[in-house]
Amino acid sequence: MEAALKNLASTIELLAVAARSSDVRLWDLQCVTRAFHWACYCEQLFSKFHQNPKIRELMEMQVHHANGKLRAIYGDYADLSFLDLSQCQHLLLSGLLKNPDLPLSIMKILFDTTKPACFKAGEYQEVSGLCSSIIQRKSAIQILSPIAGQTAVGDKVQAALLTERLHALLSPGGETLRAQRFLDSLLEGCKEAERLCLVFADVLTGEKAHARSASVDFLLDWLQQKHSPLQHMCLTLPTSRLKDLAKGNARFRDMYYGVLKKWTADMEYCLDDGKWVQSGTRPKVSFRGVVEHFLLLFEACPTLGRIIEKELTDLKISDGNFDVRGISVWGDLLAEIHECRDSF
DSSP, X not given: OHHHHHHHHHXXXXXXXHHHOGGGGGOOHHHHHHHHHHHHHHHHHHHHXXXXXXXXXXXXXXXXXXXXXXXXXXXXXXXXXXXXXXXXXXXXXXXXXXXXXXXXXXXXXXXXXXXXXXOBTTBOOOSTTHHHHHTTSHHHHHXXXXXXXXXXXXXXXXXXXXXHHXXXXXXXXXXXXXXXXXXXXXXXXXXXXXXXXXXXXXXXXXXTTTTTHHHHXXXXXXXXXXXXXXXXXXHHSOHHHHHHHHHHOHHXXXXXXXXXXXXXXXXXXXXXXXXXXXXXXXXXXXXXXXXXXXXXXXXXXXXXXXHHHHHHHHHHHHTTOOOSTTTOHHHHHHHHHHHHHHHO
C-alpha cells in the first residue's frame, strides 16, 4: 500500500505539472500516453478503495499532503479533493488544454477525429482522438465548460475549449505567433469545414465572448487574414447564426459586408444566360444568393443598411448610373434589393 500511496502523490503532482509547468513543451506522444496511464491508475485506486474506511483515510491524508506541497510551488494551485481522484483523466486533459506550452503536435493528436477514443473512467484508452470524444460526454462538459439545456452541445464545448486555449496562448508572456499557428493547424487538420465554422461562430457569440475579448479579437484578426475560412463561414453558416453574428459583433458585421462586396465585384454578366455569375472566385455564389445575404445584413443592422445602400448607389453612379439590367452589377443588386423589400 505504501507504494500505491507514493504513486498517488506522484500522479497528483503530475496533474499540476500538466496544467502549469512549461516543461510540458518537451512532452511527446509517449509522455502524454504515460501521463494518462498514471491518471487511469489513480481512478482505479479510487474505485477499488473509496468504500474502505481505513485505506480511504490514508489516501485522503496523501492528497492533503500533496496539496500542501503543490501550493508552495504554484501560487495559483487549486486543491484536489479525494473525490477528484475519480476523474483524473478528465483533470489531466483539461489541465493540458489550458497550458499555453502544450505542443501543437499533441493538440493535433488529442483532437484527431479520425481515431475517436471511447472514454471510460478507470479504463485507459488510446490518446489519439481523446479530446474529440471526451468533449461530447456530460462529464467533460461539467469539467471543461458547464453548459446545460443547449442544442449542439459538442460544438459549444469545443468553442469553449478553443476560447480558453486562445486565452492561455495570448495571456501575458504568451506569443501571438503560437496562437496563429494553433489556429492554422486546426484549419489544416479539419476535415469538416462546416463544423469548424459553427465552432468559430460559437466562440464569437458564446457566453465567454465578452470575458475573453482578446481571444475573440484574435480570432477575428485571423479570419480577416485567412480570407478563405471567413468566406466559408459567410457561405455555410445558417442564416440565423449569421444574423446573430452580424447583430452582436460589429467587427464581424463589417467583415461580412466586405465579403459580400467582394462576391459582388467578382461577378460578370453572362449574355447567354442573361444573368450575373461569379467569374473566377471561390466559392461560387449565385447573384440571388448575394442579394439574400445583403437583405440579411440589412435586417440585422438597419443603420448599417442605410449606409450600405448609399454606398451601393454611389457605386452604381460610378458605373454610369444606368437603369438597364446587365450593365452595372451594383445597379442590378440595388434594384433587386428594392424589389425584395417592396414585396414584403
